[in-house]
Amino acid sequence: MRNIAQDVDRHGRPLRDLRISVMDRCNFRCSYCMPESTYHEGFQFLAPRDRLDFDEIERVARVAASLGVTKIRLTGGEPLLRADLPDLIERLVHVPGIEDVALTTNGVLLPRCAQALRQAGLQRVTISLDSLDPAVFARMSGGRGDPAAVLKGVEAAEQAGFQGHIKINTVVQRGVNDAGVPDLLAHFRNTECVVRLIEYMDVGNRNGWERMDVVPSQELLMRINAIWPVAALSPHYPGEVARRYGYVDGAGEIGFISSVSAPFCGACSRARLSSDGKLYTCLFATQGTDLRALLRNPRHAGDDEALRTVLSHIWSQRTDRYSEERATHPAGRTTPKRAYTQDKIEMHYIGG
Numbered sequence: 512m513r514n515i516a517q518d519v520d521r522h523g524r525p526l527r528d529l530r531i532s533v534m535d536r537c538n539f540r541c542s543y544c545m546p547e548s549t550y551h552e553g554f555q556f557l558a559p560r561d562r563l564d565f566d567e568i569e570r571v572a573r574v575a576a577s578l579g580v581t582k583i584r585l586t587g588g589e590p591l592l593r594a595d596l597p598d599l600i601e602r603l604v605h606v607p608g609i610e611d612v613a614l615t616t617n618g619v620l621l622p623r624c625a626q627a628l629r630q631a632g633l634q635r636v637t638i639s640l641d642s643l644d645p646a647v648f649a650r651m652s653g654g655r656g657d658p659a660a661v662l663k664g665v666e667a668a669e670q671a672g673f674q675g676h677i678k679i680n681t682v683v684q685r686g687v688n689d690a691g692v693p694d695l696l697a698h699f700r701n702t703e704c705v706v707r708l709i710e711y712m713d714v715g716n717r718n719g720w721e722r723m724d725v726v727p728s729q730e731l732l733m734r735i736n737a738i739w740p741v742a743a744l745s746p747h748y749p750g751e752v753a754r755r756y757g758y759v760d761g762a763g764e765i766g767f768i769s770s771v772s773a774p775f776c777g778a779c780s781r782a783r784l785s786s787d788g789k790l791y792t793c794l795f796a797t798q799g800t801d802l803r804a805l806l807r808n809p810r811h812a813g814d815d816e817a818l819r820t821v822l823s824h825i826w827s828q829r830t831d832r833y834s835e836e837r838a839t840h841p842a843g844r845t846t847p848k849r850a851y852t853q854d855k856i857e858m859h860y861i862g863g
Contacts, residue, residue, distance in 0.1 A: 530784070533590050535785075621664035711726070744764065
């Protein structure tokens, strides 16, 4: 039975969203996430036995739903590298209380599986695409893939029935791909794909983040408005991460995700589950809680109440507000030293 009394954290934020990483590997080596210098051929990723299986993931989702979660997003690494992913999606869409199941991908594998994902019940797809320029794309993806392959993935998603439910995520870095943003937007104008421009964030420890590399959303908005006038749109729901704008000429919609210049920690309702079963309560977390040990403990086999107690306790003790703390310091560093040490969890491990 679904719990009506919603748990909240220490800042009064409810648990609504669960992001589940099903794979720590990726077929790209994006410089802001998995730079080749670290994630080379010799890097040791998780062995299959170390990842949560579908029964375990479904169990966590079911218990999380009893605590108020209504939305699930599957992430990676690259989630489409996980075998039989449509089977997991079919399970998750039937969990009582789950109203929305989405997926974030780099898109290149969509041509071979978009139809199966849609038939399994996947409702929305977010596709990462940082540039249409092959040279810039190669620089940002670590020389893996090309924009044409991603665009084929977008087309496959549209043909599979996701039209109107596709978002394009673009991480914008000053001096790298910001000059090409208008070309990217022009490509998706007059389509149902919504491009979301994401401020470059200090996720993980290996991307060499500096505040000077961030292009504030307000600056991008001014640049875009000078080409195609836009007007603010109301959020779809309270706490929506992206600020929405529509082209005045009716050519579609764009969004801005401004974690650096306009933090939205106060409305964050997201928990993240790593592929090896650790639960994190912030994208910038330094540590998580091991759920895999509990899930695989014979003493707790089938004991959802024990898992529910752990999840409820984790959320009720949550105090995370990293981006707000970062924003109070000109250098972009937070007051608590632990929050800026070199042990933040890597983005490929828990998804963006």
